[in-house]
Amino acid sequence: MSERPRRGLLADTTPLKTPAFRRLWTAGVVTVVGAQLTVVAVPFQLYEMTGSSAWVGLTGLFGLVPLVVFGLWGGAIADAVDRRMLLVVSGVGIAVSSALLGVSALTHFGGPWTVLVIFAVQTACLAVNQPTRSAVLPRILPLDQLPAANTLWFTVQQLGAFAGPLVGGVALAFIDVGVLYLVDTVCLTVSIWAAYRLPRLPVADGAETGLRGVLHAIRTSAGLRSVVDGFRYAAMSKVLLVSFLADLVAMGFGMPRAVFPEAAVETFGGGPAYGLLSASIAGGAALGGLLSGRLHGIARQGVAVTIAVSLWGVGVALAGLTSILWLAVLLLAAAGAADLVSSVFRSTMLQTVATDEMRGRMQGVFVVVVAGGPRVADLWHGWAADAIGTGAATALGGAAVVVGMLAVVLAFPAFWRYRAPVAGAPEDAPASQA
Template sequence: MNLGSYLIDRRPLTIPAFRRLWVASAVSAVGGSFSVIAVPTQLFTRTGSSAVVGVSAAVSVCALVVSALWSGALADTMDRRRLLLAGNAGLGLTYLGLWLATLLGVASVPVLLALVAAQGVSFGATMTTTGAAVPRVVPAEQLVAANSLSALTRYSGAVAGPLLAGVLIPVVGLGPLYLFDALAIGLMLWAVARLPAMPPGRTAPAPPIDAATRSPAGITTAAPAGRRRGTLRRLGDGFRYLAGQRILVAILAVDLSAMVFAMPHALFPELAERTYGGPPGGGRELGLLFAAYPAGVLLAGLLSGTFSRARRHGALMASAAMAWGGCVILLGLTADLRIALAATVAGGAVNFVLSTFRNAISQAHTDDALRGRIQGSLTVVLMGGPQLANALHGFGGASIGARPAIVLGGALTVLTVALLVRAVPDLWRYDAGKLSGTRR
């Protein structure tokens, strides 16, 4: 095997539809993320209150959670391409609204919060629908590679976008950043418009599962053509289906335990100042701690060919989650910044593996008629988990100290994932090569 096989697996980029989506997402990941910095900066500048910034974050998360669940149900009953167009159009209009409000001097706190809510609704719809749409574009054997490429652009944008915004704000101000966001979303709209239609009602052969993992009796995975059902009832069907799929429940539980117990970002400021000798208010130490995690993600993304052709997705996901817990334990134990940074970089790399296989399993194992609702549940976990982690680590750090809280969180992750693997052995045995057919 040559060296190139260990680097980025580019096979999905040979598919024109995915290639257009990927290029557009790479642009929007950077140019569409300026508002991540601009909105909190504008709110703090206007009010001088970090509490208002916190309120805006809560508004955004609540709007996103509701939207993810609702759009997940819609994605199973309407053309996913149309829903993606609507979600991205909503983002573009929100950014234009932020630009106009800033330009006209009417960007009051209520106006900004309303636009933040609109952004959360639109982003929840695009995240959920994209996860449900990709398996229609990419064959099942390339889902790991496709998710790796998508994660690479997402995390690259999360690093480059805010850095570039920080450089541009003193030069052009906040208003033009929103306009840049809107223009970047315009490219995404073009890419989505070029996708083929993705109507509902398509089902594919289910992967081989034993009696313990079958759907509960009475759950219909695909409604007959023309059958209309209430969105709330469809949501209920989705949750009942999810509850009956032990592998899907297990990957959600693994992911949630890794994020909630072992995502100690809320304690980084205290670590930087009191353990690694950084200045109050933030400095080089704090910046390095926050940069180390995405650096690890990017490193793993550049080497995605190493694992994108693997078949034991469940074992790799669970192993990555336990390795993440081990990295966090090391982070909590060390008082040496160099070791802490190495542990955090390694943690970012194994988390890339965890998230890549989580997405691949959920997309391949779920019937297409229910992918939207399952992806909506995943989106809620992805967005709600870090918020809950911040709360738990903040409380734990204040109660027992930052480093003991971090060590405890890493240990709980390793223990919880080990118990989940023992309780759901199908997760460890999950073999992508045994899926019967390609789930498109």
């Protein structure tokens, strides 16, 4: 039996007592730092090579397409192979891509198209790696520790999103952009090591493991039909369906990042405003994760998601109504903390409601939804800001989140009634994880 979740103020660290998860999480701390260096390096390198923001803008297209395609396909592959080996293979792909970007930058080999193509390949590998990593957790942890484990992981991601670009931006004033890529490559080796130390995690008994199993799945069972089966499965489960709709409502209506540059100048007078606005949501989410101890043990997770998404909307709406910078930053940070709560419980639902045979595909859909929602918001926020102003566009988006979330819950009341299952040992927990 698992330990009773801690209910103190600080984040519950009980999952770190499981060696397999501790290695994955520790490696994640290192690799998130490296990944954020690459996030800074790619746009910087493209602008340095071309002097054009249009080329930098192409990273959106070259990042989104492989993320959608390989997020869905990678989830299907993760449901057909030894997930440990898939984590290793995709991790190697990410590391090799970073190394190639570093060599390209240091030797000045290739042009902007070379950078974009390698970036797309790396994004494809990331899109396979992420759903696989999430699908692994219910196999190595008791189900009642999943909220704490997801909180620990999301907190690391948000801290990386907050601090990584700052560190990378400062570093670029002193070192070549290629060095950042090589630092990322070194960091990624830690993640590959942690994945290799996992026990074998085949989904089906008797399934072929190792690299041969991964290649066999790519050629056969992990095709379009498997992806379609994943969408059909999600549509049949009201809890899973609403977990996706909740994120689309929250991010598609409410993410205001597209108006930050204009708002920083027109509303808040320039200076540090853009940096503060850009960091506010991630900073609030990271702080929320660090102070998340009282979240764990909450059984009515559907209620928690509904309230959290609504609070995200309220925070965004109020931020759009103020012209005081510190207040806007504070409100956006509070919204970010609420979004972390929503993310934690929605991820936990996907890991517990979905069967092990479908978890990879559900996590693949989750990756696509998380990536797509903010880009939808970017599109309409930009148009709305031109028409009615940045503040009104932000407030309108936040209000739409609250209305949209309530409408979804009224349409699917089973989500509001959902309670987390009482969990004991992890599924098929192998003795070798100790």
